[in-house]
Amino acid sequence: MFNKQELIDFCNNARDSYLAHISIDCVVFGFHEGQLKVLVLKMKNEQSWYLPGGFVLKNEPIDEAANRILKDRTGLDEIFLQQFHVFGDPDRSRPHREMYNHMLPPSENWFANRFLTIGYYALVDFVHVNPTPDSHSEACTWRDLADTPQLELDHGVILKTALDTLRLQLNYQPIGYNLMPKEFTMPELQKLYETILDKKLDRRNFQRRMLGFGILTRSEKPRKGGAHKAPYLYSFDLANYQNALKEGLKGGW
Amino acid sequence: MFNKQELIDFCNNARDSYLAHISIDCVVFGFHEGQLKVLVLKMKNEQSWYLPGGFVLKNEPIDEAANRILKDRTGLDEIFLQQFHVFGDPDRSRPHREMYNHMLPPSENWFANRFLTIGYYALVDFVHVNPTPDSHSEACTWRDLADTPQLELDHGVILKTALDTLRLQLNYQPIGYNLMPKEFTMPELQKLYETILDKKLDRRNFQRRMLGFGILTRSEKPRKGGAHKAPYLYSFDLANYQNALKEGLKGGW
DNA sequence: GCCTCTTGGTGTATTTTGAACACAATACTA
């Protein structure tokens, strides 16, 4: 939350720079230690949590805007981003719109406007992300999907919609490629699928089908160090993966 | 295209009524005589064709806006509508933005603004539609998908994206229910699937699979009148259909 | 070192599903 002077400065700058009525909110997924994670922000001086978001510069393509916003939050550029839905209820941001009523008249207060928000989901390699709060926030952190805090406004709905979209697109987008590190074991990849789909899969059939798609290349060296048998390391063959996705990975899970 | 006075009136009204920077464009699909059809508009005094579209009232949910716009073009209310993509390139409407430069300075010209457009696709029962031009247009007509005119701005891309989405969602949305009349024969339904997917399907396997889903109810009376064997009439069991779609109609086509 | 436990990798039998095709039924035509 801003104090009055911060608010005035922000609003002046926003009016000059950004398109009115339009915002972007991002659901950033990562995968670490067998858990699907989401990046969330905690607002200064309040127990309120948000998805990373921002506005669109007056002459900026919206995909670039989403990329810019996420670069600020993660340190990563060229992130895998998919637009998935516009949330356009006139009341969706009412608490935001009224929040600064006591500081500024609505005509001068950027946040008093109605905003449609364009929802993007992003897939990132967890270990490369450097979570960075924005000027409203005091914290930017990963949370397990099963352990996300209550989110403000309609951000809970946005998150849920993103997750539903992710499930539907699992066979049509390079989701594994973008969420896994370069090299990974088959059980790790299976855990990702199980987490996204929220159900157990048969270990042996999973392996056979995955290999059957011809989108994985096996490293020479297995992973060392862990207890028990050393699993092989795999990486995605991006060209084959993209090609297979055009038709969709056939069959359900 | 407006003359100067029409333009001034439109702009004054638009500024008071609509959200800036946001428009809606609709791809209306119908199905008639074995052909997938799209509703297009022809602008007054020009050989230029557009998709039906409009703007969002300042306090109107976007889904309602799309519904309102389509009610004006089709006479139908409560149309099946799906938001599918936002087109947000800053240059997407450049020709529109410059079109009235000689009549009004940009600051007073609504169309000189940048617009993001939210793409909706609509599915309607062809025979119930009463195509109605808007104030820019001299004609509003159905065109075969294979015979659509060149569309202005990025409307060609919007149409193509809608069609791709339609294909992907065929097993997840009640597309048959919304495009077919109440009663139809199995070969007619098959033609719809073949048209959307743009490939031939085996008549007998199609029939067995469709019936296997348990989403159709067969009428007592077959269709009379045509030459040759009278086919049965079917209608969708909406409750079962919706239920089956939650999981997706399993298998590909 | 040997046994056992745990985890990863491969093979096989059974069931289910999908594709291809033959044939019967119906309604109009000649």
Added chain:
DNA sequence: TAGTATTGTGTTCAAAATACACCAAGAGGC
């Protein structure tokens, strides 16, 4: 009433999904 075009149903064969058995490799206890 035979002919023809079209619709409805059944059967066959192959492919794919599922379930399960077995083998391999590494770690720790004794």
